Amino acid sequence: MAGVGGIFVSLNGSTKKIGSKTRDGYELAIHALELLRDMAFDGVHINWVTHSNNADDFANRITLCETYKVSALSVMCSSRIPHTSCPVPPHRRA
Numbered sequence: 001m002a003g004v005g006g007i008f009v010s011l012n013g014s015t016k017k018i019g020s021k022t023r024d025g026y027e028l029a030i031h032a033l034e035l036l037r038d039m040a041f042d043g044v045h046i047n048w049v050t051h052s053n054n055a056d057d058f059a060n061r062i063t064l065c066e067t068y069k070v071s072a073l074s075v076m077c078s079s080r081i082p083h084t085s086c087p088v089p090p091h092r093r094a
Contacts, residue, residue, distance in 0.1 A: 006071070009033060011023075011026070011047070013057055013061075019054075034068070037068045042069075044070045048061060048074065049077070051078045
């Protein structure tokens with residue numbers, strides 16, 4: 001993939017059950033990760049929006065990143081969780 005520096009995949013859970021609480025398309029995202037891993041593309045990033053129903057899934061998310069050879073995991077906080085519970089400092093939130 002000449003000229004492509006990175007591909008971002010949005011995935012809010014390590015399983016369909018967790019991810020589907022806040023986002024559709026879990027199977028499509030996993031399929032994309034499989035294809036990119038099989039192509040040995042090294043610029044794969046996962047966007048993860050933290051919600052109260054997926055915050056405790058973080059360790060599984062790291063395992064998923066390792067499985068699919070993901071280069072970076074971007075963690076964003078939903079505006080629906082208390083700022084004190086969010087692992088991302090307020091000045092870094094989008």
